[in-house]
Amino acid sequence: MTPRATRVLVLNSGSSSLKYQLLDMADGSRLASGVVERIGEGPVADHTEALEAVAAELAGAGLGLDSPELAAIGHRVVHGGPRFTAPTLVDDAVLAEIERLVPLAPLHNPANLTGIRTALRLRPDLPQVAVFDTAFHTTMPEHAARYAIDTATADAHLIRRYGFHGTSHAYVSRKTAELLGKDPSEVNVIVLHLGNGASASAVEGGRCVETSMGLTPLEGLVMGTRSGDIDPAVTSHLHRVAGMSVAETDELLNKKSGLAGLCGDNDMREIQRRIDEGDERARLAFAVYIHRLKKYIGAYTAVLGRVDAVAFTAGVGENAAPVRAAAVAGLAGLGLSVDPERNTVRTGEPRVISPDGAPVVVAVVPTDEEWEIARGTFATVTATADSAASMDSAPAGAGESAGPID
Numbered sequence: 212m213t214p215r216a217t218r219v220l221v222l223n224s225g226s227s228s229l230k231y232q233l234l235d236m237a238d239g240s241r242l243a244s245g246v247v248e249r250i251g252e253g254p255v256a257d258h259t260e261a262l263e264a265v266a267a268e269l270a271g272a273g274l275g276l277d278s279p280e281l282a283a284i285g286h287r288v289v290h291g292g293p294r295f296t297a298p299t300l301v302d303d304a305v306l307a308e309i310e311r312l313v314p315l316a317p318l319h320n321p322a323n324l325t326g327i328r329t330a331l332r333l334r335p336d337l338p339q340v341a342v343f344d345t346a347f348h349t350t351m352p353e354h355a356a357r358y359a360i361d362t363a364t365a366d367a368h369l370i371r372r373y374g375f376h377g378t379s380h381a382y383v384s385r386k387t388a389e390l391l392g393k394d395p396s397e398v399n400v401i402v403l404h405l406g407n408g409a410s411a412s413a414v415e416g417g418r419c420v421e422t423s424m425g426l427t428p429l430e431g432l433v434m435g436t437r438s439g440d441i442d443p444a445v446t447s448h449l450h451r452v453a454g455m456s457v458a459e460t461d462e463l464l465n466k467k468s469g470l471a472g473l474c475g476d477n478d479m480r481e482i483q484r485r486i487d488e489g490d491e492r493a494r495l496a497f498a499v500y501i502h503r504l505k506k507y508i509g510a511y512t513a514v515l516g517r518v519d520a521v522a523f524t525a526g527v528g529e530n531a532a533p534v535r536a537a538a539v540a541g542l543a544g545l546g547l548s549v550d551p552e553r554n555t556v557r558t559g560e561p562r563v564i565s566p567d568g569a570p571v572v573v574a575v576v577p578t579d580e581e582w583e584i585a586r587g588t589f590a591t592v593t594a595t596a597d598s599a600a601s602m603d604s605a606p607a608g609a610g611e612s613a614g615p616i617d
């Protein structure tokens with residue numbers, strides 16, 4: 212057998228952008244990365260042209276899509292519905308199922324599908340793997356995934372809590388276990404993914420048991436522009452008293468709410484600057500954000516029973532020391548505190564910010580969703596190759612052990 216191809220191209224196709232990274236799973240190196248923006252608005256007419264441009268750029272660097280070292284393309288797919296519980300090798304049936312889930316993610320899944328179809332056209336022979344934002348959360352017990360609404364209505368329309376940011380929660384919870392020097396199966400972790408979108412998860416022994424986003428990414432924490440938890444009657448109330456349409460309330464809750472709705476800014480850096488200047492609206496926005504975060508830390512402590520670590524990640528979680536300090540302030544009763552000096556250190560590495568000997572480790576663990584997508588993709592194609600090989604030869608190392616280095 213020829214040496215195994217170990218490179219994975221990760222594609223994240225948004226409605227008007229295409230982000231890519233080329234990773235080598237043999238040594239974890241990042242060989243190329245970039246983004247094509249404003250697809251359909253400028254010189255790049257559509258996703259086909261965008262991917263062709265990426266392919267040309269990679270070829271120029273000697274990393275073309277026809278390289279024998281390329282093992283697979285991994286695609287981020289936002290909504291995997293109830294069926295996709297793991298990274299999945301793409302075939303016609305998988306494409307049809309992702310298409311069927313479009314009503315659950317009307318902005319994201321069509322863009323993701325376009326990316327996959329385009330890549331398939333360029334390299335029909337290369338394995339393509341769909342890696343779902345929802346998959347990590349499919350281990351949630353039924354009592355956490357169910358909304359308390361009429362069961363027949365819920366089931367007819369696939370209404371349940373799915374959760375998102377799954378690749379980040381999976382990666383960060385695993386890295387946190389590593390930081391503690393333990394196997395993921397031995398630790399309970401609360402992961403706080405605080406970016407422009409934000410979500411929390413409770414991970415018990417490596418399995419997600421609860422997460423804050425729901426049917427859509429709107430539920431849960433206060434975000435940059437999303438409200439997070441809100442009485443659902445607000446939408447019908449606004450319809451009755453203000454004549455607002457479904458589209459208008461959707462826009463209100465997803466685009467004009469959260470930090471932006473509260474104070475006009477969704478960037479935590481700007482909010483902190485305004486607070487330092489004594490701005491009252493910014494202070495209140497911050498307080499609402501922190502209050503919600505604290506409630507989730509408390510709730511997930513109750514869900515898990517025993518918490519070994521709380522991990523902060525993503526743009527805000529990794530960079531905003533005041534958010535981390537405020538989120539755990541007053542939670543010593545739950546075993547949570549941060550050391551003020553450790554909290555302000557800045558590195559790209561996972562690090563503990565709680566004092567030595569604290570009952571619960573508080574940590575900053577930078578996320579890497581692209582790496583997690585590449586890892587899932589590579590494990591999938593390796594397992595597929597191994598099971599094909601084992602049909603006619605000696606047993607092969609199964610799945611993950613034969614695959615990625617992480």
Ligand code: ADP
Nearest residue numbers: 405406407408477478479480525526527530531
């Ligand atoms: P996305 O959800 O778009 O992937 P990110 O995880 O990149 O978001 O987070 C982006 C957010 O991180 C910004 O909107 C900003 O609020 C916050 N952020 C980035 N750097 C800092 C910083 N140094 N201090 C505070 N907040 C920051």
